Amino acid sequence: xxxxxxxxxxxxxxxxxxxxxxxxxxxxxxxxxxxxxxxxxxxxxxxxxxxxxxxxxxxxxxxxxxxxxxxxxxxxxxxxxxxxxxxxxxxxxxxxxxxxxxxxxxxxxxxxxxxxxxxxxxxxxxxx
Amino acid sequence: xxxxxxxxxxxxxxxxxxxxxxxxxxxxxxxxxxxxxxxxxxxxxxxxxxxxxxxxxxxxxxxxxxxxxxxxxxxxxxxxxxxxxxxxxxxxxxxxxxxxxxxxxxxxxxxxxxxxxxxxxxxxxxxxxxxxxxxxxxxxxxxxxxxxxxxxxxxxxxxxxxxxxxxxxxxxxxxxxxxxxxxxxxxxxxxxxxxxxxxxxxxxxxxxxxxxxxxxxxxxxxxxxxxxxxxxx
Numbered sequence: 459x460x461x462x463x464x465x466x467x468x469x470x471x472x473x474x475x476x477x478x479x480x481x482x483x484x485x486x487x488x489x490x491x492x493x494x495x496x497x498x499x500x501x502x503x504x505x506x507x508x509x510x511x512x513x514x515x516x517x518x519x520x521x522x523x524x525x526x527x528x529x530x531x532x533x534x535x536x537x538x539x540x541x542x543x544x545x546x547x548x549x550x551x552x553x554x555x556x557x558x559x560x561x562x563x564x565x566x567x568x569x570x571x572x573x574x575x576x577x578x579x580x581x582x583x584x585x586x
Numbered sequence: 587x588x589x590x591x592x593x594x595x596x597x598x599x600x601x602x603x604x605x606x607x608x609x610x611x612x613x614x615x616x617x618x619x620x621x622x623x624x625x626x627x628x629x630x631x632x633x634x635x636x637x638x639x640x641x642x643x644x645x646x647x648x649x650x651x652x653x654x655x656x657x658x659x660x661x662x663x664x665x666x667x668x669x670x671x672x673x674x675x676x677x678x679x680x681x682x683x684x685x686x687x688x689x690x691x692x693x694x695x696x697x698x699x700x701x702x703x704x705x706x707x708x709x710x711x712x713x714x715x716x717x718x719x720x721x722x723x724x725x726x727x728x729x730x731x732x733x734x735x736x737x738x739x740x741x742x743x744x745x746x747x748x749x750x751x752x753x754x755x756x757x758x759x760x761x762x763x764x765x766x767x768x769x770x771x772x773x774x775x776x777x778x779x780x781x782x783x784x785x786x787x788x789x790x791x792x793x794x795x796x797x798x799x800x801x802x803x804x805x806x807x808x809x810x811x812x813x814x815x816x817x818x819x
Contacts, residue, residue: 482624482627482628483628486621486624486625486628486794486798489790489791489792489794490792490794490795490798491792492792492795493737493740493741493742493745493792494672494676494737495734495736495737495740496665496669496672498736499665499668499669509736511735511736511738511739511740512739514736514739514740516740517739517740520740556665558665558799559795559798559799559802560798560799560801560802560803560806
């Protein structure tokens with residue numbers, strides 16, 4: 459319970475280096491997100507999946523880049539696996555999502571994909 | 587009440603009414619300027635001719651007339667068209683959040699007494715009514731956070747805290763004006779303190795959307811930018 463979290467299988471230094479490149483934008487975006495959900499209807503996947511909250515652009519952004527930021531890059535393969543489902547299966551990076559406050563959601567999703575891919579976590583379409 | 591207790595409360599009251607006001611405004615304005623530069627530093631200027639429809643500015647053309655823009659369709663597809671109720675509630679809430687502190691009579695009497703500055707003020711009845719509107723809007727936001735699934739999905743403890751912080755000056759101001767509780771000094775101190783905390787929180791918390799929304803909509807080009815934005819990410 460009080461032991462160090464295991465990040466076996468993840469090169470956390472590499473993850474932190476990727477996050478550091480977009481650190482300012484990531485911080486500002488996470489801070490500015492007002493959790494208003496007004497971005498929801500801009501996502502055609504949200505509209506097509508019976509308005510399931512898990513398809514909201516803000517949900518995808520907060521549960522991918524938000525988790526990476528909160529954990530300061532110290533994520534494990536389980537975290538990245540959950541993120542993979544969010545940023546690949548629930549987003550096609552069509553860049554249609556809008557945010558009234560100006561958060562660049564597609565770039566944040568792309569950042570999460572980059573982190574996952576750097577650790578060998580990505581959808582294996584021929585297998586899945 | 588013993589001497590030290592009285593001294594503390596007198597000191598706290600004088601501090602909240604005096605130096606703390608200056609601190610709050612300095613932090614607010616200084617932080618705002620810093621955050622404006624932070625956001626603009628993440629963007630770059632882009633000449634308008636290079637920005638093409640698609641992720642850039644795109645207003646659909648009317649089917650019957652190729653040269654005219656279809657503003658009705660543009661509005662229908664915007665946040666205002668898709669969520670008219672939330673657009674109205676949110677707009678009313680935010681406009682009153684900014685206007686009320688500037689034009690309420692009690693504040694302007696203080697300004698007049700302190701600096702000889704005389705600003706036009708709303709009547710007390712109108713201020714009272716508008717305060718109730720703000721509190722109702724805050725109540726709608728709270729309802730959404732508690733009961734609307736999609737909002738619940740991304741709500742954290744900080745959302746409740748900031749909603750409380752935004753509504754607190756209005757609630758305490760209403761209670762103080764109507765002298766609901768016997769201890770007027772305590773309520774008015776809470777009113778002043780909550781206003782100061784809210785001001786200081788603006789640049790450094792999610793209240794920064796107050797600044798970012800304006801900058802983003804007017805400078806960074808996108809499908810729904812207002813005006814001729816000439817910056818991009």
